[in-house]
Amino acid sequence: MRIYFIILSLFFCGLSFAQNTISGTVTDANNQPIPGANVKVVGSSTGTSAGFDGKFTLKNQNSFPFSLEVSMMGYSSQTVVVNSKEQEIIVTLSEEATSLNEIVVSASRTPERILESPVTIERMGLKDIKNTTAPSFYEGLENLKDVHFNTSSFSFKSVNTRGFATIANSRFMQLVDGMDNSSPALNFALGNLLGVSDIDVASVEVLPGASSALYGANAFNGIMFMNSRSPFVKEGISTYMKYGQTSQTTAGNNPFYDFGFRAAKKFTDHFAAKGNFSYLGAKEWIASDDRNVSNGALDGGAIGHANNQNYDGVNLYGDEVTTFIPNVGQVSRTGYREQDLTDNKIESVKADFSLHFKPWANDFEIILQHKLGFGNTVYQGANRYALKNFYMDQTKLEVKGKNFFARVYRTAENAGDSYDTRFAAWNVNRAAKSDTEWFTNYATAFQLSQAYLGSSASQAAAIGRNYADYNNLPTTAGFNTLPQFASAPIGSPRFEAGSAQFNQALATIIKDPDFTKGAKFQDNSKLYHADVNYNFKDLVKFAEIQVGGSGRQYVMNSYGSIFTDYTEPLKYNEYGVYTQIQKKFMEDRLKFTGSVRYDKSKNFDGNFSPRISFTYGAGANKQHNLRVSYQTGFRNPTTQDQYIGLDLGPFALIGSAPENLTRYVETRSVSAAGQALGNAATVTLTGENAYYKAYTVESYKSYAAARASGTPLATASSLLVVASPTLVKPERVQAIELGYRTIIKDFSVDLNGYYNKYNDFLSQTNTIAPLYGAIGTADAATALDNGDRRTFNVYTNSKAVVKSLGVGVGLSRKVYKNFELGGSYNYSQFDFDQSTDPSFEAGFNTPKHRAKASFGNDKLFKNFGFNTNVRWNSEYLWQSTFVDGMIPENVVFDAQINYAIPFLKSVIKVGGANLGGKDYIQVLGAGAIGQQYYASWTINP
Incomplete structure (x- = not known):
């Protein structure tokens, strides 16, 4: 870490150049300062942001007169003309009635109002981040419509949109400053462990539906964009300190600490730099569920060996x-x-440093960025893993301008001292x-x-x-x-x-990686990625056309402990290209958006993902926006789906890449009864036994029950069914979405409904392989009787056609002065014909009913505000490779009050999460979530 502090200490040693300096103040209609308001010279890239007191100072090389554009999410933009350095600049912004007028980029890769977005989108801006009731902005995302969390650990939460998600939500993509921050080995995002700190986040955008047409394979059920603040816009040193207490029935009451700082400096109009550091320390939500498990599911059986x-x-x-x-x-x-x-201690350390260059007086910018995160947490997959001293970093070089971007980055991880608790x-x-x-x-x-x-x-x-x-x-x-x-x-x-x-x-x-006598989890995998996009809107006038593409290489290196990379790292590549066209008709009331993407991965045929949408703005001011879209998505099998080869004791996980089946090898002992039949004392099995020389688990259970009741072997063996799992291929979804958004005075409405149809759903199934005897013979059945069998968990595609549908309703309005009331409701369900694939578990893991509400006033009186949130969800079924069972319904209430101290440029916030509530779970097997109480002090937010 020393290099970070050395570089940060150099921030303030830059040379200053002769420039015009102007100053001003940004306030609202009540003459209250608007911290963070963006101030930009029209026609150039020069800009800054208002400080805590609403004041700003801007150095620029433009000659007078010139114009300033002043903007802030939640307020109407204003433009003022500056004629001299001595001019008193006071800009008053009018608060917008609704967030639906805010500008987003992610839905179409081009700026547009949320109101006109062709798909459902949720957004959290600086104002929302300040007012969140959760202990952090990331946890506050759970209060957004269409967002549901799966919590594995105090510091490890994964986002679930549109269902079919466990902790390992590989159907959802998470980008931080344009970088996919998923684990190279596990292929899913690790929450905010390598994300953005609370004082550096500028905005968050969430697209809940299929987004493969623009963003590729993993944006299957949704995508989230976390964007940090530019040092050209937000300068200075900011810091926050947060102290609180957690309370859980099992763990008791324990303190938690969270602090961080941000240093940013714009040395000239052409060069700026910033650095961030944050630390979180806490006691884990201890997992202490003692209910009995049978055949992978809670069975309500007697608890404890005494019973x-x-x-x-x-x-x-x-x-x-x-x-x-x-x-x-x-x-x-x-x-x-x-x-x-495990010691149940949570630690999360994040740091990043970036250099920003603007060679010319326009939006062309070169960014060099490095991010790292390390610490201790718990991850739940097939087993529970104590991630100790894990490390992950990303390095990016990006070039972007008004109409294009090009970036390359590398993600690397090291499992450190992590181990499998089981x-x-x-x-x-x-x-x-x-x-x-x-x-x-x-x-x-x-x-x-x-x-x-x-x-x-x-x-x-x-x-x-x-x-x-x-x-x-x-x-x-x-x-x-x-x-x-x-x-x-x-x-x-x-x-x-x-x-x-x-x-x-x-x-x-826990230091030994040989699972026959140890538990150490090894991983030193990497991911290399490049993508590019160009918008022809300044060159082509009849429509807005974009083209782009991306390429990626995975380098898996688990030293044979997870994957079948026994002798050397495994590599595979994938790439994609896309184009999009947008055109407005009927006096700009009707907007057509059409896009298509082609993707190719090493082991699979190429795949096209089209999207077509129409939006129409009705009403005198186009305030009634209706939309309809049809899009497809696909998801490539993950690195685990293809290359895992992990002996978990009672069963082994086998990926289905063709070369993986022969590369996986294990030796099993044969019983004395089996040896008496002339079989060797040990046999060697490969992945081919799992896929081609095994029986279905369901038929084995029927066979075993028949044998236990005295049925002769010849008769009972007719019940055995040969397993025939197919090698994995990409899963596909077809999605239809309807939506309506409107703004009526101080009242906003956001409605959406969707219908998804999934084919080739990626799944896992168990097979039972006899240790000897050809499949279908009496010898193989005898092997099963003698206990000479091996259970495999294999990756395949389900034959079932899975359908899901949902409805979302979001309402908000100013009810009195600055008091704002909001609410949302989501209905979600899925369906498939179980008879088409008896062993298939869809793992929807989403409540059928969810309701959320908020009530607050960020200007209750001078410098004082408050906010409250409440969430409710109905009971739902949880399915995973760890355990299946029901998640009870729960109600969670969060609240915060905040007080600004202008002369200290500070905000004091006191709040709590799950206030007055009982411990609740979102993931079977994870620790129950208790209560959190906190107080924070943020300087120069």
Whole structure:
């Protein structure tokens, strides 16, 4: 970090050039200052922003007279003529009735009012960021219509729009200053861990629907743009300090800290620079769900091994290791709580530095930017991963002008000391006693306690577990001297959580990347990206035409711990080109937008994504805007879908790239019964066994039930169905959207409805492969009977056609003076024919009903404002590779009050999230979200 502070210290050592200097003030109709108002010389790129007191100073080389354009989101722009340096410049901006007049760029890659956007779009500007009730602007995005969050950790939240999202939301793209900040290995955005700080964010735009026509494969169900503030416009040193407390039933009350600073300097009209640093420290929302899991879903079964000898708690790990013992039943090992396997400390550090060059007196700009983020958090995928000292950085070179941009950037990540908590628990258990020893101990004590003590099944289970865990036996005379105990392998007693033995074993295991005895998560992957866009609007007059394209290379390097990159990193490329045309008709009331994009990825055929939309402005002032659009989207299989090769113990994840099937290899042991049939003691399996030499899980369950009821092998084997998962290909969506927006005096309305049809939905399914015997033969069925089988989780496309639809309603108005009331409602649902793909889980993971409301006044009286938000969602089904089950409905209330201190250029804010509410969950398996209370001090916001 030293280099950042050295460079920042040089910001204020630049030379000044002889220039005209003018000063002025920007206020609203109540003569209150408007901090952050943009002031720009018309016809040039020279500009600045108003300070906390509304005052601005602008140095420029223009000769008098010249014009200034003064603007601010939420206010009508004003233009004033400046005739001399001595002129007193006071600009009064009128507040707009609604945010629908704000200008956005993302919907069409060209500036346009939200009111005229051809698709649904949500926006958060500087005013909204200041007034957010959430502890950070990113968390405040959840109060936008059409936005739903999936929270894996205190600092790891993913955005969900239009459904079909887990924490790993690879159907949603997130851009920060034009850079995709998704993980190169995981292919989804890591929340705001490599995003923008609260004092540097300028605006956020969210497009909830398919956006592949302009933005490519991953913009499948939505895209978000986070834009930072330019040092040419916002200069000076800004800082914030935030202290608060979290409260959760499991974790108790704990402090959290959040602070950061921003330094920016415009040395001349041609050169500026800025740097940012922020730090967050907190206690994790501890995951402590102890409900029982069976076949990957909550089953309402008995909780705890005292009541269930095959207990598998959601957030207890180690108890997934299970086996069937004759005359005893299915038994699982004793697990460890997640909170005992990690220190539950959250840290997030973000820093960035950028140099900005404007060689000429126009909008041409060259930007060199470097961003980095590192820290500790928790990610939930198939397992729960403790991300410790992970690191991710991005470096960008961008050239942009009035009608074009071109950028190249690189994203790199390093997993640091991250590890899989489930494997950590398994191998801490095995460090004390092998699975074979433990189950042998259990079976011995269980059966002898019944034979010699007359124990009931529950008593025998308790005795068996006590002996297997701690080598303890009942004190009944003679029982502990039986020769069966003396000859049984005993091993070491269980390592109690927090003990010296436990801590030493855990410390060793989380540094070992071999999952047979370790838990370390390795990743040093990279992503290289380039894109370009040109708008011909100054060259072609009959319509606005744009062309552009992008190219990307993934370099996957997990050292064989995640992907099948055993000997060298894996590389693959993809590229895309697009064009768009916009044309207005009927006195500019009707606007047509048409675009199409072609994309090609290494392992798949090329794909076209068209979009057509019409918007019409009705009414005398075109204030009634109606729109209709048809667009298609596609999503390429992720790096995991194609190249993962991860042994998770009970099953292995196998990606379906053709070369991946032969590259993945594992060795499995054959039972004594299987060896008695003439089979070798071990067999070698590849990914081809998972895809081509296996049975469906559903048919295996039917077969196993038939065999358990005494059905002969020949008859029962007719129930087995050969699995036939296809190799993955891109999934596709066709989307139709209708919308209506209007502004009537102080009242705004935003309505939208959509219908999506998905084909080739990317999914995962389990297969059961026998260790010997050809598929369809009696030998293969015998292998299943002997337990000589392997479960695989494979990536494929569902045969089901999935349909979803939704409606969104957004309303806002000034109800009295500056009091503003807003509300929104979203209805979402999906449907498919389960019989077309019995094992398919859509993973919609979105409430059918959501309602949100806000009420506030940022000018209640001089320098004082407040805001409140409330959110409600109905109960909904959660499906993931970790666990399936229901998410209860919840209500969340947030509020804040803020007070400005002009002479200190400061704002004090006090607020809270989930005030008075109960702990609630958004992700099964993640920690319940408690309450947050905070106070912040921001200087020069």
